[in-house]
Amino acid sequence: MLFSPISILAVTVLSGLMSMAVLGSLRAAAIPGLTYWISANALSIVAFVLFAMQGHAPRGLTILCANGLLAFAMLRVLNGCRLFFGRRREQWQEYAALAAMVFAIAYWTYVTPRIDIRIAAVSAFHAYVYFAIGWLALRASMPQRPKYPYRFMTVVSFLGGVGHAARGFTYALGLVHQQTLLESTPVNVAFLGIGILLLPCLSIGVVMLAHDRMAERLERLANVDELTGALSRREFLAQGQAMAKASRGAAKRLFMAIVDIDHFKSINDAHGHASGDLVLAHFGSVVAGNLRASDIFGRLGGEEFAVFFPAEEGNEAAAMIDRLRICVAASRCRVADAELSCTFSAGIDEYRAGEPLAELMARADQALYAAKSRGRNRVAAAWPMDREAESA
Ligand SMILES: Nc1nc2c(ncn2[C@@H]2O[C@H](COP(=O)(O)OP(=O)(O)OP(=O)(O)O)[C@@H](O)[C@H]2O)c(=O)[nH]1
Known part of the structure; x- marks a missing residue:
């Protein structure tokens, strides 16, 4: 029961709420990307609640809306990271890919119901977003900053990317079969567990980044003369x-x-x-x-x-x-x-x-x-x- 898909979703919703509380407490510091990360948590909580309602509510809500919202939340995390690292944000191609993914889900839900292809399409999108976040954190040049938060983000994101890619291939190649998303088969529980539990890790990662940015500001205030830019x-x-x-x-x-x-x-x-x-x-x-x-x-x-x-x-x-x-x-x-x-x-x-x-x-x-x-x-x-x- 502890490892059922529903309990994994419940744990993720709770940790999402806690992440929102922690990120919300940092709002006054106006860290670039912070509001994106907070809204991403809120969107993913709604998405997980919708996923959990599968079988009890219309599929338009529990499949289409839930997947669309979760994918949009992940793009918010990615764009928050881009803002944080001072990179270009909001790439229209990514929103086009999101729309294509939602369209594909609708097709394989209503026209030709195929849950394995749906899972493969969703996993491909999430794998891309995770790899993109990992790449950003890996490439971020932060001289004189502790490496730990950036390495943590890189590792978590690449793990997420690999996990989603493996899930996508497994279902695309027809290696496993299932009827519904929340089935308690070992493979499904393992993939859902890895995929969903990495989200709180991602939230911990962004909290670490925000804290490091605040520490950097304080150190700068203490170490650099504001007027001349010389060291104190x-x-x-x-x-x-x-x-x-x-x-x-x-x-x-x-x-x-x-x-x-x-x-x-x-x-x-x-x-x-x-x-x-x-x-x-x-x-x-x-x-x-x-x-x-x-x-x-x-x-x-x-x-x-x-x-x-x-x-x-x-x-x-x-x-x-x-x-x-x-x-x-x-x-x-x-x-x-x-x-x-x-x-x-x-x-x-x-x-x-x-x-x-x-x-x-x-x-x-x-x-x-x-x-x-x-x-x-x-x-x-x-x-x-x-x-x-x-x-x-
Ligand atoms: N505008 C400004 N003036 C400053 C600051 N810190 C110190 N001063 C001024 O720098 C001046 C230094 O004057 P003095 O020590 O007599 O030296 P000086 O006029 O440069 O003459 P010499 O050093 O002998 O060539 C003082 O008038 C200080 O008030 C600052 O942050 N801003």
């Missing part, structure tokens, strides 16, 4: 420590540059704080656009920033920061009443294996002080440099 001081130091640790075995040389915008107070005074903010944001985007993936860039506070980066040797490191200085000085930032430019001064020194980053930053800060006192808009190193290499 805390995150910069954390990533810097990790980079320093990783460099030990790799014999990689690392350098720290403390970068301070020149005469920033006068920009605020002349054009207002809001324009000063625009200049800071502009500065952040120019710097970020000129760094490599290996470099980290953080805002230490106010108009003071830091870059921690690998280089072959000191002159190369100083030259790199100097190229950055030239790019910033050459760029223009449009504010309400003017087009502004800014320059920066930087102090630079090399990381010594095992030392705390605070010591390195103190030496780079000393060099920055020297750059400021020599007239600003220049890069100064903490080590003696040839006048040639030192910029001005």
Whole structure:
């Protein structure tokens, strides 16, 4: 009795209700795709109730409507995932396939009753949707996010795809025969069980995705300076420590540059704080656009920033920061009443294996002080440099 088709449907309806409650609790977070997933659960619950009424209500409801609704619910899940991953959604061909499937079900229900072909047609549609969801989750590139929710979605969806494909082939090839959908034969119970119980797993998967998106937003708020896009001081130091640790075995040389915008107070005074903010944001985007993936860039506070980066040797490191200085000085930032430019001064020194980053930053800060006192808009190193290499 526990494994009868009706009890499997009942369990699925209950878990669908619970999934709706959990997904509904996340609505305030406005996660892309969430409303699609909630409506998919609601539609599938109605579909399962209709399936369960087979033999007690007209076939138009319990076969045609139920299958159409469930297929539409699955498309909602797929399109919700597309929204979530920022992909193209609503493909008309899929709705055309859904309509064709409903038409085929009507034909093999009323004109030539054949439950095996009906099951094969429905399974083919569901197999496609599951594989499409699995493919989306597999291809999703989520750097620096935990892989688990995405792998979970991939595995569940591919299992669903394989299960439905196997069911479709089994019935299309005439390997099993049955008279009604809810017969308690072992093969039918097994296929219905796999097919229907994967739906709650899919719901758990989308809840995991929604939670990960919320965690990502919170981490971003904590780790990234909203105005400039640079890492927050805390995150910069954390990533810097990790980079320093990783460099030990790799014999990689690392350098720290403390970068301070020149005469920033006068920009605020002349054009207002809001324009000063625009200049800071502009500065952040120019710097970020000129760094490599290996470099980290953080805002230490106010108009003071830091870059921690690998280089072959000191002159190369100083030259790199100097190229950055030239790019910033050459760029223009449009504010309400003017087009502004800014320059920066930087102090630079090399990381010594095992030392705390605070010591390195103190030496780079000393060099920055020297750059400021020599007239600003220049890069100064903490080590003696040839006048040639030192910029001005
Ligand atoms: N608009 C804006 N101003 C800021 C922000 N943070 C700090 N400041 C301002 O940055 C200015 C820094 O001024 P100072 O420390 O005197 O430095 P400076 O004018 O850049 O001069 P030097 O560093 O000596 O070249 C202060 O006026 C701060 O109010 C911010 O987020 N937005």
